[in-house]
Amino acid sequence: xxxxxxxxxxxxxxxxxxxxxxxxxxxxxxxxxxxxxxxxxxxxxxxxxxxxxxxxxxxxxxxxxxxxxxxxxxxxxxxxxxxxxxxxxxxxxxxxxxxxxxxxxxxxxxxxxxxxxxxxxxxxxxxxxxxxxxxxxxxxxxxxxxxxxxxxxxxxxxxxxxxxxxxxxxxxxxxxxxxxxxxxxxxxxxxxxxxxxxxxxxxxxxxxxxxxxxxxxxxxxxxxxxxxxxxxxxxxxxxxxxxxxxxxxxxxxxxxxxxxxxxxxxxxxxxxxxxxxxxxxxxxxxxxxxxxxxxxxxxxxxxx
Amino acid sequence: xxxxxxxxxxxxxxxxxxxxxxxxxxxxxxxxxxxxxxxxxxxxxxxxxxxxxxxxxxxxxxxxxxxxxxxxxxxxxxxxxxxxxxxxxxxxxxxxxxxxxxxxxxxxxxxxxxxxxxxxxxxxxxxxxxxxxxxxxxxxxxxxxxxxxxxxxxxxxxxxxxxxxxxxxxxxxxxxxxxxxxxxxxxxxxxxxxxxxxxxxxxxxxxxxxxxxxxxxxxxxxxxxxxxxxxxxxxxxxxxxxxxxxxxxxxxxxxxxxxxxxxxxxxxxxxxxxxxxxxxxxxxxxxxxxxxxxxxxxxxxxxxxxxxxxxxxxxxxxxxxxxxxxxxxxxxxxxxxxxxxxxxxxx
Numbered sequence: 001x002x003x004x005x006x007x008x009x010x011x012x013x014x015x016x017x018x019x020x021x022x023x024x025x026x027x028x029x030x031x032x033x034x035x036x037x038x039x040x041x042x043x044x045x046x047x048x049x050x051x052x053x054x055x056x057x058x059x060x061x062x063x064x065x066x067x068x069x070x071x072x073x074x075x076x077x078x079x080x081x082x083x084x085x086x087x088x089x090x091x092x093x094x095x096x097x098x099x100x101x102x103x104x105x106x107x108x109x110x111x112x113x114x115x116x117x118x119x120x121x122x123x124x125x126x127x128x129x130x131x132x133x134x135x136x137x138x139x140x141x142x143x144x145x146x147x148x149x150x151x152x153x154x155x156x157x158x159x160x161x162x163x164x165x166x167x168x169x170x171x172x173x174x175x176x177x178x179x180x181x182x183x184x185x186x187x188x189x190x191x192x193x194x195x196x197x198x199x200x201x202x203x204x205x206x207x208x209x210x211x212x213x214x215x216x217x218x219x220x221x222x223x224x225x226x227x228x229x230x231x232x233x234x235x236x237x238x239x240x241x242x243x244x245x246x247x248x249x250x251x252x253x254x255x256x257x258x259x260x261x262x263x264x265x266x267x268x269x270x271x272x273x274x275x276x277x278x279x280x281x282x283x284x285x286x287x288x289x290x291x292x293x294x295x296x297x298x299x300x301x302x303x304x
Numbered sequence: 305x306x307x308x309x310x311x312x313x314x315x316x317x318x319x320x321x322x323x324x325x326x327x328x329x330x331x332x333x334x335x336x337x338x339x340x341x342x343x344x345x346x347x348x349x350x351x352x353x354x355x356x357x358x359x360x361x362x363x364x365x366x367x368x369x370x371x372x373x374x375x376x377x378x379x380x381x382x383x384x385x386x387x388x389x390x391x392x393x394x395x396x397x398x399x400x401x402x403x404x405x406x407x408x409x410x411x412x413x414x415x416x417x418x419x420x421x422x423x424x425x426x427x428x429x430x431x432x433x434x435x436x437x438x439x440x441x442x443x444x445x446x447x448x449x450x451x452x453x454x455x456x457x458x459x460x461x462x463x464x465x466x467x468x469x470x471x472x473x474x475x476x477x478x479x480x481x482x483x484x485x486x487x488x489x490x491x492x493x494x495x496x497x498x499x500x501x502x503x504x505x506x507x508x509x510x511x512x513x514x515x516x517x518x519x520x521x522x523x524x525x526x527x528x529x530x531x532x533x534x535x536x537x538x539x540x541x542x543x544x545x546x547x548x549x550x551x552x553x554x555x556x557x558x559x560x561x562x563x564x565x566x567x568x569x570x571x572x573x574x575x576x577x578x579x580x581x582x583x584x585x586x587x588x589x590x591x592x593x594x595x596x597x598x599x600x601x602x603x604x605x606x607x608x609x610x611x612x613x614x615x616x617x618x619x620x621x622x623x624x625x626x627x628x629x630x631x632x633x634x635x636x637x638x639x640x641x642x643x644x645x646x647x648x649x650x651x
Contacts, residue, residue, distance in 0.1 A: 034437050091437040093633045104626030107619040279452045282445040
C-alpha cells in the first residue's frame, strides 16, 4: 500500500482523535484535571450510537445525534457523581479517581456486552484513484493508488464541522468566552461575576458530546468493543499535550500529527511489529514533554 | 487506641530480625531434608501470599516515591517488568522463544536490579521536573511502551509467550511441592521484611525528613538549601531498583516471564493498597495491600461457588477494584492508618 493511502488513513484517524482531544483538553484547561476515564466516554457514546442504530433502529444520522446527547448526559452525571465532590483536592486525586472510574466502566461494559466487537451496519461507497504512479522506495511505495470511502468523508467532514463550531463557540458566545476566561485565571473569572460551577458543568457536557461523536464515528469506521476507548486514550492524551494542554486549536494540530505518525509508522514497520505503532504515539508524547512541555500552541510552561 | 497500634510495632529492627529469621527457617527447609506438610486447602493462601510478599516490595518502593517524596509514578509495573525480563533473559537456559543466555541466576538478578535502576534514572532525569499529574502520565506511557515492546519483539523478548526456562533456585533444591511452597514464601517474605527494615531506617533518618519536606513544600525545601531534584531522583531510583529486585525474584520463583504478568493491573493493585493503608507509613501500605489482595482470595473462592463464567467474574472483580480506588480517595484520602494532617488532606 502506498504512502498516500496510509496518509489518508492517518487523516481519518486524526479526525476522530481531534474531536475527542478537543473535549479532553477543554476538561484539562478548565476543570484542571487529566481525565483518564475519557476514553470510556467514547466507548459509552459508541455503544449508545450502536444501540440507537441497531436495536431500535434509527437512521444513522439520528443515531449519531443520540450518541452525542448520550455522551453529554453521561459526562455530566459522572462529573457530578465522582469529580465535582473532590474538585478542591488537586490534580492527583482527580487523576487517580478517573483511572478507577475508567477501570470500573470498562469492565462494567465487558460484563454486559462481553468482549466481542459490534459493528454498525452502513452502506459504504468507495472512490478509487488508481492512476497515481507507484514510486517504490525500498519496500514502501511513495504515492501509489489510493481509495477514499464515504465513511472517511463523513468522519473528516464531521471533524471540520466540529472545529468550526468550537471556534464559533469560544469566540462568539458568552459561555465560550467565559470558558476561556476560566482557563486563563479561575479566581479572576469568579471575581468578574462568572458562575464558575455553571461553566464547569457546561464544559463537562460539551466534552461528553464530543466524546459521544468521536466514539460513534469510531464505531462506524471500525467497530466498538469494551476496550475501544481505552485503546485510544493515550493517543488522545498525546494529541492534547502535543498541541499544548488546554488549547483546543493545539489539540487539532496534535491529533493530526499523531494520526499521521501512527499510519505512516505502520507503513515502515515490518508487518510483525505493527503493534508497535501505538508506542509511537507515546514516544511522541514523552519527547514533547521533554523538549517543550507547553506543547505546540501552549503558552505556559507547566513545571512543578 | 488507634488501629495502628494493632499492627506489628517496632522501628524497623524487629522487621529485620523477623526477616532474617524467616530467611533462616526458609533456608532450613530448602537445604536440609526437612519437610513440611501443607493441607491442600491452604495452597491458594500460600500462592496469593507469595504474590503478596513480592508486591510488598513493590509497594514499599512506590511508597518511598509517592508517600514520602510525593512523586506520582503510575508506571511502577515497568520497573518490575524490566527487572523480571533482565533476570530471565540472562539466566534462562532454554527460553523456547526470545533470548536466554544461561548465566548463573545471581548474576541475572543483579543485572535485573541494575537495569530497573537505570531505567528509573532515565525516567527521572527526563521527567522529574514535570508537574505531578504529567509525571504520572509519562510513567504510565513508559510502561505502555515497554509492554508493547515486550509483545512485539518476539525474537528478543519472546512475544506473548514470554521467556520460559528461567531457573527456579528454590524449586531446584526442594523436590516436594509442599516444602517448596513453604520455603519460597519464607525466603521471599524474609527478603520483604528486610526491605521493610531498610526503608524504615532510611525514612526514619534525617534523609527521610528531607523527602517528606519535599512532598509537603518543595519550594521551601529548596530555599533552605536542599537540592530537591537530587533527592527526588534518588527516591525514584531506589523505588525503581526495589521494583527490579521484586521482578527478578518473581522471575526466579515463577520460572517464566510473559507480558501478561506485567499489565497496568499490577500498578493499580499496589496503588490501591498504598492509598488504602495510608501512604507514608510503611506498615500501613503493606496492610492496605494485604486487604486488597485478600479481596483477590475472596474472589477466587467466590468464583468456585458461583455459577457465573470466569470472564464475567473477572470483569466484576475489576469493577469492584475501580470503585474501591474511587471510594478510598473520596472518603479516606489519608488511608486507614495514614495521618491526614501529615499528608495534608482534609477528611
